[in-house]
Amino acid sequence: MSKWVINENLCKGCGICIARCPLKILAFADHLTPKGVHPAAMTDEAKCTSCAICARSCPDVAIEIYKEEK
């Protein structure tokens, strides 16, 4: 299961999560959503620390964050 889950139908491609990601591992996807925007996408999930800054910054609450349990 993925740590970073986006609901592409909610994403409006504003890019705030991409700008705020401390590790800069988010980027716009190449494909378009039904809304006609390039949604945010994870480029390197292994690096993701599940800090949830992207999800908390998302104005459309489109991102869900999970963390591996130790």
Next chain:
Amino acid sequence: MKKIFSRPESMSKKPFHYCPGCDHGVVHRLIAEVIDELEIKNRTIGVAPVGCSVFAYDYFDVDFNQAPHGRAPAVATGIKRVRPDSIVFTYQGDGDLAAIGTAEIIHAANRGENITAVFINNAIYGMTGGQMAPTSLIGMKTQTSPYGRDAATAGHPIHMSEMIATLESPVYVTRVTVNNPANLMKTKKALLNAFTLQKEGKGFSFVEVVSTCPTNWGKKPTDAHKWLTENMLPVFKLGTFKDTQGVEKS
């Protein structure tokens, strides 16, 4: 896998109609999280304003009412007096609260009604297409101030938090913003304080959130936050102007 973050329970599944990058969504989410944390979902009643956030009733999974332009604090007063056990909040923009609704908010605050007012200040009228608001900055270009706001004819930006803090009755008046993750968490704390005070029956609380309007400012969402930090925060200084119960110290 442990869930770290997802949509709060008090938020409906409906997608927001707000423009890309609009701070309304963030503040909606923070309010919904506070409602969840205080376990007041079943007795919360919101009052939506006129403006972009007029459809706020679609986005919260709590009872909602929608007031005529600027009258949300008056409607909230009625709801709270009829149902004193409910938690009542208004959610208003600057065109609603600081322009047409100035009388209502000042008098609701002065009466010390046990409600919470959330004031979204983005220095412009959003829904109607970017006209000058009472909170617009000096020199700010809008549809109705194409040469920039001129203090000689349009006056200076109105500081609602400072005005309300001069009154005797309000218990908590604060100004916060959501321009970066740290300030976002402070906004959540301020909303939590405000709703907690109301839950404890202490009185009127007012949370002003300095936010963006990327569309009508003509900026990219990420640039809008930068513009807010550089231009709005020097005019609308963050801070708590009144805290009679000392919630921020405890």
